[in-house]
Amino acid sequence: MTADTKQVIMDTARAMVQARGYSGLSFRELAKEVGVKSASIHYHFPTKGDLGAALARRYADEAIEIFDAFLEASPDIGACMRKYTDVFRSALSNNNRMCLCGIMAAEHDDLPAEVRAEVDRFTDVNIRWLIKLLSRGKSKAAAGAIAQRALAIFAAVEGAQLVARGRGDIAVYDQAIEAYRTAGLLP
Amino acid sequence: MTADTKQVIMDTARAMVQARGYSGLSFRELAKEVGVKSASIHYHFPTKGDLGAALARRYADEAIEIFDAFLEASPDIGACMRKYTDVFRSALSNNNRMCLCGIMAAEHDDLPAEVRAEVDRFTDVNIRWLIKLLSRGKSKAAAGAIAQRALAIFAAVEGAQLVARGRGDIAVYDQAIEAYRTAGLLP
DNA sequence: CAAGGGCTATCTATCGATAGATAGGCGGAG
DNA sequence: CTCCGCCTATCTATCGATAGATAGCCCTTG
Numbered sequence: 001m002t003a004d005t006k007q008v009i010m011d012t013a014r015a016m017v018q019a020r021g022y023s024g025l026s027f028r029e030l031a032k033e034v035g036v037k038s039a040s041i042h043y044h045f046p047t048k049g050d051l052g053a054a055l056a057r058r059y060a061d062e063a064i065e066i067f068d069a070f071l072e073a074s075p076d077i078g079a080c081m082r083k084y085t086d087v088f089r090s091a092l093s094n095n096n097r098m099c100l101c102g103i104m105a106a107e108h109d110d111l112p113a114e115v116r117a118e119v120d121r122f123t124d125v126n127i128r129w130l131i132k133l134l135s136r137g138k139s140k141a142a143a144g145a146i147a148q149r150a151l152a153i154f155a156a157v158e159g160a161q162l163v164a165r166g167r168g169d170i171a172v173y174d175q176a177i178e179a180y181r182t183a184g185l186l187p
Numbered sequence: 188m189t190a191d192t193k194q195v196i197m198d199t200a201r202a203m204v205q206a207r208g209y210s211g212l213s214f215r216e217l218a219k220e221v222g223v224k225s226a227s228i229h230y231h232f233p234t235k236g237d238l239g240a241a242l243a244r245r246y247a248d249e250a251i252e253i254f255d256a257f258l259e260a261s262p263d264i265g266a267c268m269r270k271y272t273d274v275f276r277s278a279l280s281n282n283n284r285m286c287l288c289g290i291m292a293a294e295h296d297d298l299p300a301e302v303r304a305e306v307d308r309f310t311d312v313n314i315r316w317l318i319k320l321l322s323r324g325k326s327k328a329a330a331g332a333i334a335q336r337a338l339a340i341f342a343a344v345e346g347a348q349l350v351a352r353g354r355g356d357i358a359v360y361d362q363a364i365e366a367y368r369t370a371g372l373l374p
Numbered sequence: 375c376a377a378g379g380g381c382t383a384t385c386t387a388t389c390g391a392t393a394g395a396t397a398g399g400c401g402g403a404g
Numbered sequence: 405c406t407c408c409g410c411c412t413a414t415c416t417a418t419c420g421a422t423a424g425a426t427a428g429c430c431c432t433t434g
Contacts, residue, residue, distance in 0.1 A: 005409080020296050023210050027394065040410050042395065098293065105353035106285065106293035109207050123353060145369075151350070151359065152366030156339075159346020163338070166292035166310060172338065179339030182332075185370040192383080214420065226422085227384055235420065 006044045008034055014055050018097035022052055022107050022115065049112035052104075056118030059100045060125050063087075067129045077187045080133055085177050085186070088161050092170045102158045126154045134187065149185075156180055193231045195221055201242050205284035209239055209294050209302065236299030239291075243305030246287045247312050250274075254316045264374045267320055272364050272373070275348050279357045289345045313341045321374065336372075343367055 012033050017025050027038040027048070034041075045051035070083045091097045101122035104111060111119065130150035138146070157177070164173035180186045199220050204212050214235070218225040232238035257270045278284045288309035291298060298306065317337035325333070344364070351360035367373045 021208075021210070021294060023208070024294075024297055026392080028392075036409095037411060038394085039396080039412080043409065046395090048394065096295075101353075102349065103293050105349050106290050107208060107211075108283075108353055108355070110211055119353065123350065148362050148366045149370070152343075152347070152363040152370070155346040155350040155359075155363045156343040156367070156372075157346065158349055159342040159344065160339070162289065162292050162345055162349060163310065163342040166288075166295055166306065168295070172342075175335050176339040176342045179335045180343070180372065183336070183339070183370055183372040185343075185367065185372050213418080215418080223383095224385060225420085226386085229421065230383065233421090 005036065009041060009044055010055060010058065013051060014100060017055060018091060018100050018103065019095065021103050023110055049114050052112065052115040053118050056101060056104065056115055056122060060118060060122040063122060063125050071133065077133060077136055081186055085157060088157050089170065089173055092161060092164055092173055096165055096168055098161055098165055099158065102161060123154070127151055130154060153186060156185060192223065196228060196231055197242060197245065200238060201246070201287060204242060205278060205287050205290065206282065208290050210297055236301050239299065239302040240305050243288060243291065243302055243309060247305060247309040250309060250312050258320065264320060264323055268373055272344060275344050276357065276360055279348060279351055279360055283352055283355055285348055285352055286345065289348060310341065314338055317341060340373060343372060
């Protein structure tokens with residue numbers, strides 16, 4: 001029955017970072033939200049960098065699982081891509097939040113090294129998955145062109161999220177994604 | 188000969204925000220960089236929100252001038268678009284900085300209302316300009332489709348900048364833009 | 375022309391709030 | 405009895421913001 005405090009801390013912290021960024025995450029606010037004292041957060045995560053890195057690490061790990069499940073569930077490239085963009089959409093629909101690593105990328109310069117490393121890994125995870133998806137069928141397609149396109153898709157999706165968040169209007173995200181598809185950027 | 192302190196403050200502050208975000212801007216650090224005391228910053232900009240709003244306002248105003256000059260200088264849509272993407276590229280080449288309003292969009296929730304208003308205006312400025320550009324020639328093109336495409340282009344460019352910055356590699360930006368062009372998102 | 379009042383731009387010094395972090399104690403479970 | 409998990413209490417550093425003083429300049433007025 002023990003609602004593992006450490007997990008509750010991580011869940012709450014993730015939500016707060018997705019809303020206000022890494023620099024906007026405060027131990028005191030986080031503790032209050034969780035229902036403990038800030039010293040208890042430090043017990044589980046000695047430094048803020050430890051917490052941030054743990055968040056980004058779990059985020060990237062979960063992304064691998066979720067995305068790979070898409071590939072296994074459907075052989076259709078377009079269907080998988082729609083599921084992919086829907087994942088980023090769901091962050092916005094959850095109180096106008098952003099991708100954890102997208103918002104952290106904006107804070108790049110202020111991030112502790114261990115956090116930055118995990119954020120980078122999230123980007124890698126996405127691009128590798130997109131490459132895997134785009135490579136389906138095209139057994140002999142130029143690897144370079146596919147990698148470039150995967151990178152562009154990831155960037156475009158993150159950008160759509162960023163702009164839609166700024167507008168506070170999820171319809172902006174939907175419109176951008178639709179335009180990407182119309183233009184042929186998305187399969 | 189008088190290097191107007193207020194202008195120096197704004198120039199320095201803009202560079203700092205483009206590097207570390209609005210929340211990363213500190214009156215003390217800014218003052219040290221400028222060579223005055225933090226109280227002097229408050230003299231010119233009573234609150235941090237005043238400063239942030241002034242920065243975003245000038246940024247949007249300058250964007251209007253720069254972008255419109257592109258339209259007047261060349262009748263070619265592709266050439267104008269290249270100049271447009273080069274503007275965002277130059278932020279990255281200036282010590283891996285970001286678009287002022289792009290990085291502020293990520294901090295959306297923590298922004299004072301007056302700052303957020305100017306950030307929003309920058310987005311408007313961009314989209315309106317892109318609509319003007321895309322409308323060239325296509326006198327009867329569906330306005331809705333063009334507006335949607337303009338929004339998507341802006342989002343994609345901001346995203347390319349965000350991801351490239353995270354990677355600390357301007358080549359990432361160039362690749363994404365090139366892929367947008369290849370896919371047909373950019374004219 | 376000279377004197378004085380007020381304005382501009384800056385300084386020193388300090389405020390209360392909040393940041394992350396730490397030392398040490400207490401209570402319950404194994 | 406020990407150790408885990410959380411607590412109280414506190415520290416240092418920094419944040420934005422303010423008060424009050426001052427030096428220099430311009431404008432007015434006698």
